[in-house]
Amino acid sequence: MSLRIALLGLLSSSGPASGYDLTKKFEVSINHVWQAGHSQIYPELAKLAADGLVTVEAEGARGRKTYAVTPEGRAEVHRWMMEHVPAEPARSENALQAFLLPLLDAPEAVAVLERMSAVSRARLGHLYELKVANPPASGRLGVHALELGIMQTESFLTWATTTIDALRHDA
Secondary structure, three states: OOHHHHHHHHHHHHOOEEHHHHHHHHHOOHHHOOOOOHHHHHHHHHHHHHOOOEEEEEEOHHHOEEEEEOHHHHHHHHHHHHHOOOOOOOOOHHHHHHHHHHHOOHHHHHHHHHHHHHHHHHHHHHHHHHHHHOOHHHOOOOHHHHHHHHHHHHHHHHHHHHHHHHHHHHO
């Protein structure tokens, strides 16, 4: 996914915002599937402005800029949504550790899976909290992605439990 598209999408859905505001919105929404911080967001906003996809609507104290998406920026998001075919995830640390489990003895592999499961359970709890705060009927941006994240995390936990049981049985 493109950080460019993520920022244009946030601006399209929520209206004008500063880089700080976008960073905060990113943290409670898209950050569950695409991580970016201040050091990436601010330079991308400058590029978007240079490309005419956003404008600086206002400048405040200490150089704070409020950005708004342009019609060209909205068209870019629309084009990307209609034409872009998402690639399968190129990197997944969970998948890499699953691939490398045979390098460990069974008790060590179980410990790794239990650690991964604990992290996933915590993530799932957070996703459920977001779902309560943003019910599916709200029509808010990200509701469908939230459901996908919940299902993927639940699926991972099912796999981890099955794998732990198999490793314990084989040990």
